[in-house]
Amino acid sequence: MSGGLALKITTASGIGYGGAVVTVMSMAGEQVGRLESDGDGIAKVDSLAPGTYTAVITAPGFEPQARVALVTAGGTARLGAIALVRSGAAPVPSAxxxxxxxxxxxxxxxxxxxxxxxxxxxxxxxxxxxxxxxxxxxxxxxxxxxxxxxxxxxxxxxxxxxxxxxxxxxxxxxxxxxxxxxxxxxxxxxxxxxxxxxxxxxxxxxxxxxxxxxxxxxxxxxxxxxxxxxxxxxxxxxxxxxxxxxxxxxxxxxxxxxxxxxxxxxxxxxxxx
CATH class of the missing domain: 2.40.128.110 (Lipid/polyisoprenoid-binding, YceI-like)
Known part of the structure; x- marks a missing residue:
C-alpha cells in the first residue's frame, strides 16, 4: 500500500507561497516526484512506496531547502509549514x-x-x-x-x-x-x-x-x-x-x-x- 507526503511553503511571515518547486528524492537518489505548490503554498505527492524520502524546495530568489520524511503504508507524512529564506534583498517592481x-x-x-x-x-x-x-x-x-x-x-x-x-x-x-x-x-x-x-x-x-x-x-x-x-x-x-x-x-x-x-x-x- 502506497503513502504520501504533504507540506506547506510560506514566506518568512507565514503567507502561503505558490509556484515553489518541490522535488522528492528517494534514498537511492532517484527523483520520484516533482510539482509546484498551489496558490496557498500547498504541495502534496501521492503514490509513494513506504520508505524515507527527501523533499527539496526551490523558488527563484530563495535559498533551497530540504526536509527528510518517513512515508508509511497508507499514511501521509506531513512536513508542516516550511518558510522560505530569501537569498538577497526583497525584489521590487521596475519603476x-x-x-x-x-x-x-x-x-x-x-x-x-x-x-x-x-x-x-x-x-x-x-x-x-x-x-x-x-x-x-x-x-x-x-x-x-x-x-x-x-x-x-x-x-x-x-x-x-x-x-x-x-x-x-x-x-x-x-x-x-x-x-x-x-x-x-x-x-x-x-x-x-x-x-x-x-x-x-x-x-x-x-x-x-x-x-x-x-x-x-x-x-x-x-x-x-x-x-x-x-x-x-x-x-x-x-x-x-x-x-x-x-x-x-x-x-x-x-x-x-x-x-x-x-x-x-x-x-x-x-x-x-
Missing amino acids: GDWQIDPVHSTLEISVKHLGISSVKGRFHDFSGTIHVADPVEVSKVDVEIKVASLDTDNKMRDGHLMSDGFFDVEAHPIAYYRSIAVAGPIDEVWTVRGRLELRGAEVPADLTMTYLGETPDPWGGTRIGFRASTELKRGDFGMTFNEKLISGVAQIGSTAHLDMEIQAVRADSVAAT
Whole structure:
C-alpha cells in the first residue's frame, strides 16, 4: 500500500507561497516526484512506496531547502509549514507606470453570514494605475471600482446589497482607492497605506501586499503581479443593516475582507487581453 507526503511553503511571515518547486528524492537518489505548490503554498505527492524520502524546495530568489520524511503504508507524512529564506534583498517592481488589467485580475469581498460561514462576491468592473517610483516608498496606486458590478451568484442578494442599507449604489455608484505611502517590506510583505472612498465616506484602508514578480507576456508587453488584502468595517461607511437572529447572532458580519490578485501592464508596452 502506497503513502504520501504533504507540506506547506510560506514566506518568512507565514503567507502561503505558490509556484515553489518541490522535488522528492528517494534514498537511492532517484527523483520520484516533482510539482509546484498551489496558490496557498500547498504541495502534496501521492503514490509513494513506504520508505524515507527527501523533499527539496526551490523558488527563484530563495535559498533551497530540504526536509527528510518517513512515508508509511497508507499514511501521509506531513512536513508542516516550511518558510522560505530569501537569498538577497526583497525584489521590487521596475519603476514606471502600470495599468491594471481587470481581465487577469480579481477583486473579491467576503463577509460572515449567520456567524458560521462566509458569503463571497467579486467586483467585475474596476480599473486603476500603479506608479512605481524610485524610491518605491513614494509609489502611488489609484483604483476605481464600479460598485454595481458586484456579483455574489444570487441576483436577489445582489439587489439587496445595492440598496441604501448597504452600498447605496444609486447615490454612490463608484468607489475609489488612493494610496498615500508604501512601507516595507517586512519579510516578503509590504504595506500600502491609503484611503477608500465608498458611500461618500473616506476611510483609512491599508493593504497588506505581496509582490509576485515581473514577466514579459505573449503580446509584447511586460506585466507585474501583486496579491493584497485588507479588512473594512461596514459601519465606517454608514451601512445600517444590522438585523440579528433570535439568538443575538448578526445575520451579516460587521467586518468585510477584501482580497485581490492584480496583474498590471507597463503603460509604454503593448497591452493585450
